[in-house]
Each structure stands twice: as structure tokens, then as C-alpha cells.
Amino acid sequence: MEITTPEQLREIVGHPHPTVVEKVRPALHRVHIAWLKACPMVFLATSDAEGRLDVSPKGDPAGKVVHVVDDRRIAIPERPGNKRVDGYLNVLENPHVGTIAVIPGRGDTLRVNGAARIVDDADYFDDLAVKGQRPILALEVEVDEVFFHCSKAFLRSDLWRPDTWTPDALPSTAKITKALLPELDEDELEKAFEETEFRKWLY
Known part of the structure; x- marks a missing residue:
């Protein structure tokens, strides 16, 4: 049977524990900032005006894949790639984005959702240079909500166990x-x- 109402969904799934709801914050805490500085991989989800979705991986050395501008804004650099820029085209139509920041070997992840804009330069671009190359663009995300996500998906998949690869x-x-x-x-x-x-x- 297709599930078509929130009531049907809740009847099957139930309701989250209060701590799961209360962990969501509107700004970055120092532990969120430390996580973002340590992560080398972020997944960026975008949608166009009609709701068609795209998820793109963004990877760099830790400390270079996300720049924390302040407690309400992060920036994700863009490097040379295949030039499809699907996510950036989406942002031009619909600024709402979602991100998941991953640290290899850790099951928990950090989610940052907010409204994005594309910039071609900023005073932090030099800080994001890798091998002497500055980003060609950056996606600045104004934080709407930020929270840690538990490790169940990574435990179920055994993603970090080399013997399962x-x-x-x-x-x-x-x-x-x-x-x-x-x-x-x-x-x-x-x-x-x-x-x-x-x-x-x-x-």
C-alpha cells in the first residue's frame, strides 16, 4: 500500500525521541566547526525549480573542502571538473541545499541545510587554495539548520570495513x-x- 499521509507514515515509523528533535540548531556550534574543518568529503544536494534533484560529492584535503565564514555561513569550493555544473544551475533556480559532511572511519555525519549563492571570489579563496590553485567558484550556504546524524547507515553497510570492500x-x-x-x-x-x-x- 502506498503511504500518502503523515499520519500513515507516523503510524509505521513512530515519532522521534525529543533529543533527536532538539539537537537541530540554527547556527554552527564549535563542535560543528571542528567537524567541518576535519572532514575531506561533503555531499551537496540541490533541486531545480521543478523539484528535479542532484547530489554531488565534493572532496578536498581536510580543511579545504569547507570553509567556515562564521557561525551562520559556510563556503564549499568548486574545482575544475566536467563542467556540467548541475548543482550550480539548480541553485540559480532554487537556492535551498542540503549537505552531509563525512569523516572517513566515522559512522556519524554532520548535516548542514540552508540557502546558497554562488560567488566567483571572496577574501577566503586564498585559504582554500590547494597546490597553489584557488577555487574557480564557491557555494556559500547560509545555515538554516545543522545537526549530527547517527551512524546506523554506516554500521548497516559496513562501509569502513576494508574486508567488505x-x-x-x-x-x-x-x-x-x-x-x-x-x-x-x-x-x-x-x-x-x-x-x-x-x-x-x-x-
């Missing part, structure tokens, strides 16, 4: 690309997707 369960990135775009040369793809080659274009 199966990276060879699927073909290489080059072979997957070849399957989707048969006209491309597989040998050229294999070379292009080698990590040593790919790393040349990170910054």
Missing part, C-alpha cells in the same frame, strides 16, 4: 564508459582513467 565487483570505469558510449576507444579510455593520469587534472 569489493571494488572489482564491476568492470573498470573505462569499460563502463565504453559500454555506455561504444564509439569511444577503450584503450584511450583506460589510459585517461588511470589514477596517475586523472590526478593531473584535479586542480
